[in-house]
Amino acid sequence: MAKNNVIGKTEQRWDAIAKVKGQAKFTADFPINHKLHAKILRSTIAHGYVTAYDITEAEQMPGVVKIFLPEDLPQNKFGTAGHPWSMVPAKRDIEDRTLLTRHVRVYGDDIACVVAKTELEAIRALEKIKVTYEKYPVYLTPKAAMADNARRVHEERDNVIADTSVGYGDVAKELKAADYVIKEHFHTPMQQHVHMENQVAVAWQSEDQRWTCISSTQIPYICRRIIGQAVGVPWSQIRVQKPFIGGGFGNKQEVIIEPLVVALSMACGGRPVEMNLTREESIAYTRTRHAIDYDLAVGVNKDGSITAIDCNVYSNQGGYASHGHAIGGKGGTFINALYKTESLRYAAKTIYTNVATAGAMRGYGIPQVMFALESIMDDAAEKIGMDPIDFRIQNRRPEGFLNTLSHVQQFNFKIDKCLQKGREAFHWDEKLQDSLKYKTGSKRRGVGVAGFSYGSGTYPFGLETAGARLTLMPDASFKLMLGATEIGQGADTAFSQMAADTIGVGYDKIIRDAMSDTDIDPFDTGSYASRQTYITGFAVQEAAEKMKQKILKRASEMYDIRPEYMDIVDGNIVYSHNDQKIADLADFAMSSFYDMAHGRAIVAESSVNIHNNSYASGCTLAQVEVDIETGQIELLSVMNVHDSGKIINPILAEGQVDGGMAMGIAYGLSEGVRYNEAGKPLNNNLMDYKIPTTMDLPDLDHAFVESEDPLGPYGNKSLGENPLCSPAAAIRNAVKNATGVAINSNPLASQHVFEQLKQAHVI
Amino acid sequence: MAKNNVIGKTEQRWDAIAKVKGQAKFTADFPINHKLHAKILRSTIAHGYVTAYDITEAEQMPGVVKIFLPEDLPQNKFGTAGHPWSMVPAKRDIEDRTLLTRHVRVYGDDIACVVAKTELEAIRALEKIKVTYEKYPVYLTPKAAMADNARRVHEERDNVIADTSVGYGDVAKELKAADYVIKEHFHTPMQQHVHMENQVAVAWQSEDQRWTCISSTQIPYICRRIIGQAVGVPWSQIRVQKPFIGGGFGNKQEVIIEPLVVALSMACGGRPVEMNLTREESIAYTRTRHAIDYDLAVGVNKDGSITAIDCNVYSNQGGYASHGHAIGGKGGTFINALYKTESLRYAAKTIYTNVATAGAMRGYGIPQVMFALESIMDDAAEKIGMDPIDFRIQNRRPEGFLNTLSHVQQFNFKIDKCLQKGREAFHWDEKLQDSLKYKTGSKRRGVGVAGFSYGSGTYPFGLETAGARLTLMPDASFKLMLGATEIGQGADTAFSQMAADTIGVGYDKIIRDAMSDTDIDPFDTGSYASRQTYITGFAVQEAAEKMKQKILKRASEMYDIRPEYMDIVDGNIVYSHNDQKIADLADFAMSSFYDMAHGRAIVAESSVNIHNNSYASGCTLAQVEVDIETGQIELLSVMNVHDSGKIINPILAEGQVDGGMAMGIAYGLSEGVRYNEAGKPLNNNLMDYKIPTTMDLPDLDHAFVESEDPLGPYGNKSLGENPLCSPAAAIRNAVKNATGVAINSNPLASQHVFEQLKQAHVI
The missing domain is CATH 3.30.365.10 (Aldehyde oxidase/xanthine dehydrogenase, molybdopterin binding domain)
Incomplete structure (x- = not known):
């Protein structure tokens, strides 16, 4: 070598x-003869039951091949999460979906389907289907869905689909013993992936009488399995092909439309059936990043040592289980990966609600927990008057630490090197000084930092x-x-x-x-x-x-x-x-x-x-200018520093970091799916859902603390999701440094910032 | 097992x-966007040189993308035969072709090419290209091309492209010593494959900037190599895909259109280019079975023993070398496989002429040599008054014979069992008796038998x-x-x-x-x-x-x-x-x-x-009725018996035998490409080129002498080509038995039979 x-x-x-x-060629680019087109009829309520369909008029529409109600398709229960199958039933993803449903759990739920000769004919027929609902109360938040008298979203199980607690030490005692206790509540938004290519799949009966599905999927083999389960055939009867993909970011680690497309082809004599979601469908009716609430308490001593971290987590699952608790439940390990503490408690609940189903999204729970953790750690450092970088370095986990929550030994763990390199390369101290000049007037400047750690794969939790x-x-x-x-x-x-x-x-x-x-x-x-x-x-x-x-x-x-x-x-x-x-x-x-x-x-x-895992780490440093009269934040400069072992291909690594930082910055500043109180999504289009353009972003700086990871195959460890784990908290901390106001729910959009500044009497 | x-x-x-x-899906069924269509301009002379093209008018025709002359494409020499590459230069196929040529060697040679948006537009443009030729003398037969003053068809080499002699013993002496010497001349026709699906290929630049070619080919890997050689790129830059095929029979063991299609795509910016030959092109301008002339002498004693077999072979190669001498040169081994003889000489020449290039066709030279051999052996048996089956069994090679010409040991060689089983199952003796009743009048009956042997693969001559x-x-x-x-x-x-x-x-x-x-x-x-x-x-x-x-x-x-x-x-x-x-x-x-x-x-x-080969064998038994007034032959019954080791799948084996017998019967009775004296093919269409329909065939009977071949992987040995090796000679022998006239050139079409009978004064 x-x-x-x-x-x-x-x-x-x-x-x-x-x-x-x-x-x-992407999925929709494959020319396929005699292709039919399917469109889903989506519920216009967020919670309820379809008591009646009237498809009389729709069936007469031009080009309609067939209209499918739930009872026209196999009704095997299946889960959509892209996890390897588990031999242990208790570890399997919850199977709470069927192909189409009368029981509506989210706005836009799949209640029927039209197959027609063209997509336009399918859409026109959809409009003629009349639906009668019985309506149930709509729960938008974990709190609402956990209320004593709340109706079960799924009859078979409690709305709290998981409730776990991990940790060590005596948190209550250690909090009491600390010089200071900082307690805060954090809330993170429902970010959506907004991959360039929407979900699209086409399926047909192949020459060997099996079923081929071309799909824009991140997980062809898992897709094969879930299609097999959903339609009720042996898995080998399914063949999944994945051509070029226009992004996935976790949303395509979910098997959302493929089983339906295969079932429809089966019901149409094996003819090819394609389904191509619109941007509006993809944003609102596929998956989102979990909105998670954190109640965090940290005990800290004047010498900078941490006595306790107490974290209560409420993860908003939306209408179906999807990846479920794997996301909300994961944070404890990576809190523990970063900070020495005498005691730790990480108690997490994942709760069904009636918002869009949350699933995998780049970062898989870590951007959320790092927003909370790295905010409160910054506040702790401030409380004891320590530089936030020094505070993090002082409390870092040492090289070779055995993470008792995951049993992963953190060899080659270089968060301290990242913070040091960031301090120098970002000119942290100069920018901190510079910011002091802007603490009055309408434009306030500040700097912020946040760290993170991230695994390389799922070991020891998942099959690798x-x-x-x-x-x-x-x-x-x-x-x-x-x-x-x-x-x-x-x-x-x-x-x-x-x-x-x-x-x-x-x-x-x-x-x-x-x-x-x-x-x-x-x-x-x-x-x-x-x-x-x-x-x-x-x-x-x-x-x-x-x-x-x-x-x-x-x-x-x-x-x-x-x-x-x-x-x-x-x-x-x-x-x-x-x-x-x-x-x-x-x-x-x-x-x-x-x-x-x-x-x-x-x-x-x-x-x-593979029975090992190498924990990567890194940090974001940011300088912002806050217009306190409008709440508008300008990101003056931002840098990510990554400890990802050996970099296989520098320009590709830079591309990953750039993309991840853009997504992480937008997570901090602008993105989030919004609902009205009936559970109807309000901004599922690219005018109203704000992803950043290059004009919205500053230059994205980055540096690598490169090393040969002793366990990584080529000295490498994870980098794909890492870059978006820390920007949001760094921005929040910079805004606090600029304005003195700690804003604990993101995105820090102007309206929200303005309201928070007003509430804090800054304006 | x-x-x-x-x-x-x-x-x-x-x-x-x-x-x-x-x-x-067959090659032409793949929907491909933006596909262009190519048609070849074919020479209207059989031998000469294109001194000028006028494409002015053609270029202006609607839909024309580009017109290609030889000088517009790479002019690397290549061979088209589907053989594995040889590390030994002397053993490689002759490389005598280029992509398009000004030097015309056969009628219909590829002298230019049109690429247009539709096939029809390409054809219409072809018609507007004007060509000026310098004409050379046309050689239709080996004899003509071998004449002292004959012009070389290819400047680089003699018209006799190979001249070999193998054998053992002193043929001259043994012929002299024999009780009887039978000397005959045989001629076999240019049979064409007439696969259901014509040659078709489509090529484009693939996503990795290499070149993909979907083709109806029997030899994807060899096709890859020949395309690479012809267009001048490393072989790995070519990807060949083969979907379902509508037959090949050896014609698709030849790489005829694929290099051109790839070169055209290269010259059209990587756009997909398809070429789909017509039936007229496929019959006349692809490949045929070699027409071969045999001068055979056999020495036989009254006790039935064979003293000598002397065989001089003249194989008509047509305009390009293709599989060349591999076919005409092969017969000696399989003569030797069948018959004990004191001496054997097999001297073969393969000669360029100006008829269609001959190449691989199901049987690969063996139907030709068996027509000659099994005719003369029948005549030898008749000469000494022996039953033709008894004569063959008496002279059979014994089990385990080491064939000195191929160094293959003939384990499990069961020609005798085939002949015995055939005699019984066909009711040979009854039919022979029955025929005796029809030796006068206009309808004469007779029975005939012929054997063959055939290898399983090409060892030790080819890479396996x-x-x-x-x-x-x-x-x-x-x-x-x-x-x-x-x-x-x-x-x-x-x-x-x-x-x-x-x-x-x-x-x-x-x-x-x-x-x-x-x-x-x-x-x-x-x-x-x-x-x-x-x-x-x-x-x-x-x-x-x-x-x-x-x-x-x-x-x-x-x-x-x-x-x-x-x-x-x-x-x-x-x-x-x-x-x-x-x-x-x-x-x-x-x-x-x-x-x-x-x-x-x-x-x-x-x-x-694989370093072994198992020789299969078998025979055909036939009873015919000859209408001596018209020369029309009715095949009353026919049976093939095969020694092919273990039969893997009986119904598929039966299918192979049925198809091979039909082709072999047609080889004996009706098929052959005809030319006028200028070398223009006269019957390249399915009205005039006579392949048999089910109405033209009797029930095709067959039997297997099944055994576990000791070398075959599942006890099996060859069967694919075998069934058509012996029908033609069996029919010829039956006609002789019926009429007393030995007709030594097939097909035994009515006109030909009539003339032969007339010449023999039967009528």
């Missing part, structure tokens, strides 16, 4: 040219398997097959670098495919939990190492040299002791195929089950 | 339902590699990936049976794919030489055995039982000593994937290089 330098180099994305030239297959081609190129899913993040480019580096050839010698296919690619649970370069990286490494050894073994027979004397460097087979060339790998490859006596294809495949 | 009974059972073709329902990959699915189905090519013959069904049998599950548990893909499927040289169930069968067996062992190894850890105590029978893991069930394989499969500690995918792959 040391001899090849493909890892750590900025190689061009393998798919860059196709995307620029418009050759890249991945696979890779490499095939030597006659000109010494290698086809790399993976079940891991490129979703725009550049994973395939990183994997290609890994394979090239380990085999000993150039990056241009690795051939990848846009299409993932559950029938042919090595099994991999998919793209989520920032797991891919880490978990799948092991599979690529193992397959590439096997490939190399197979080549050297064959070369040993061919050139009559012991395999251990040989290596592959820059596409040549060489003596390992001095790199003297023995053969061109391309010549070897030709012989390996076409030698009459010995010719046979060389293929190497690996499937790994 | 003994416990499972999937081998030898009539399982339904896996693709049957899709084909009946119209779901099966194949691969298979099996993936366990969570419900204990198995995906089977192969580079072997299903071309309608049912190979994939046979392979699925093999995999199921070896693993220990039902046939319905094996999942195959219609699409072969050089990027992902295990390397395999393709479908030809009746090699697939034999050569690829080894790969399937090895992969399935590996899969089984991997399952048992994991099961051993899971159930704490030594792997060697366990077996898999009927989809259960059982104790091997008593078949007691240990676990359902489906439950095992779920654990194998989802066990937190050990879960990982189980995949097994194999690539084999």
